[in-house]
Amino acid sequence: METLGKKEIYAGIAAHNTALNAYLQVVPETATQGGAGPLSGVCVGVKDNIAVAGLQLTCGSKFLEGYIAPYNATVIDRLTAAGATVVGKCNMDEFAMGSATTYSAYGDVLNPWDEERTPGGSSGGSAAAVAAKMCDVALGSDTGGSVRQPASYCGIYGYKPTYGTLSRYGLTAFASSLDQIGVFARRPDDIRELMQVAAGRDHHDATSIEAPSFGAKGFSPSEMRIGVITEYEKNMSAAVRPAYDRCIEKLKAAGATIVPLSFPEYDTVISVYQVVATAEASSNLSRFDGIRYTARAEGCGFRETTAQSRGRWFGPEVKRRILLGTWVLSRAYYDSYYLRAAKVRTVILKRWQEFFRQVELVLTPATAGIAFKRAEQPDTFALYLEDIFTIPANLTGMPAIAVPAGTHDRMPVGLQLTADLSKDGLLLDAAAWLEKNFMDFATIERGCRHDTI
Numbered sequence: 001m002e003t004l005g006k007k008e009i010y011a012g013i014a015a016h017n018t019a020l021n022a023y024l025q026v027v028p029e030t031a032t033q034g035g036a037g038p039l040s041g042v043c044v045g046v047k048d049n050i051a052v053a054g055l056q057l058t059c060g061s062k063f064l065e066g067y068i069a070p071y072n073a074t075v076i077d078r079l080t081a082a083g084a085t086v087v088g089k090c091n092m093d094e095f096a097m098g099s100a101t102t103y104s105a106y107g108d109v110l111n112p113w114d115e116e117r118t119p120g121g122s123s124g125g126s127a128a129a130v131a132a133k134m135c136d137v138a139l140g141s142d143t144g145g146s147v148r149q150p151a152s153y154c155g156i157y158g159y160k161p162t163y164g165t166l167s168r169y170g171l172t173a174f175a176s177s178l179d180q181i182g183v184f185a186r187r188p189d190d191i192r193e194l195m196q197v198a199a200g201r202d203h204h205d206a207t208s209i210e211a212p213s214f215g216a217k218g219f220s221p222s223e224m225r226i227g228v229i230t231e232y233e234k235n236m237s238a239a240v241r242p243a244y245d246r247c248i249e250k251l252k253a254a255g256a257t258i259v260p261l262s263f264p265e266y267d268t269v270i271s272v273y274q275v276v277a278t279a280e281a282s283s284n285l286s287r288f289d290g291i292r293y294t295a296r297a298e299g300c301g302f303r304e305t306t307a308q309s310r311g312r313w314f315g316p317e318v319k320r321r322i323l324l325g326t327w328v329l330s331r332a333y334y335d336s337y338y339l340r341a342a343k344v345r346t347v348i349l350k351r352w353q354e355f356f357r358q359v360e361l362v363l364t365p366a367t368a369g370i371a372f373k374r375a376e377q378p379d380t381f382a383l384y385l386e387d388i389f390t391i392p393a394n395l396t397g398m399p400a401i402a403v404p405a406g407t408h409d410r411m412p413v414g415l416q417l418t419a420d421l422s423k424d425g426l427l428l429d430a431a432a433w434l435e436k437n438f439m440d441f442a443t444i445e446r447g448c449r450h451d452t453i
């Protein structure tokens, strides 16, 4: 891995973190100890919903202020055993719910390319830390796009593995059937090296699976059929269209076959996601009851203590999701909402499985546009629409990666590649090919530097 070196990283943190607010906790340089191994010298930023023993684990929430993780997540154990060092805990939307990192209880994260803009979310701190060279690679979590969308807004790579490839043990659950730990990097090969160490079955997580091969097999476009989605093409914004068209031209010129695909259910993905994700969140977050963990607003008895604590320490977006999730699971509405969403999810899965009988990869935009200004944040529901391109990979479990693809209005534009289940190696090979053959280095600086913009 191309590491920057601890000195440069800590100099970057000292210079930029106060302004960007990417890290909520920084491990003192003297306390970091990388070991020997394939990731020796690699400095990792970790989203603050992934447990690192002895460090805080706030999940961006007041509820967990002061809470210290008692054990390591499996991914952290594996990375540190391979010689990597954790340099800090990254800011995030509260409990990973959001698209702009403006729902963190600890302040906004700023986009290193333009401080007026959002870095995206919910893993905005991890994305900003990688883009501003405050770490070599960072971990985030991706339930509906929270790694790929911020990566796209910050001009870096953001990868969500096939569901189960990285153990979720030690990741604070948001929506367990959608959650995957994901990786931010300035180069696709860095992701590959990290995955070779971190992926694979873990007896602490029954949904974990055997690691697929991540070894570089090389990528020859002339052997590839690449799907493009007709419904998306009709609605593409002027911000992403040129990069998307150029990418298709490049792949075609290299011999790839472009295959138009129809995804008639594309406009159901947000509703299906919001029902499934909020239902699972309402159940997962019931553990924050004012009795366990830290914050407690003392009331008279269990019910009142719980109500007081939850009322006081959860932020408005988290409350909204818990209420919605509880409602869709209620006896009167379960069939019309939760069950229906689960059925449509199966239809979407079948549709994407059918795609991968016709093509090896699907190319789409990663986001509808470039990072928006924090002062111009869309309203709650418009913000939910942000995830239209990224959600299918979570609903189906398929691996997907956001790749930088140029700029619009001097801000990065990202595209997304999706592959069939466990074809993560192919996905990273394709991203590496695009990095060499498509990325226009004149228009986008790989890993932008806060002080040079």
Ligand code: GLN
Pocket: 096, 097, 098, 099, 121, 122, 141, 142, 143, 144, 145, 146, 147, 174, 277, 387
């Ligand atoms: N933006 C999405 C949401 O708010 C995705 C969150 C995520 O992937 N953690 O739910």
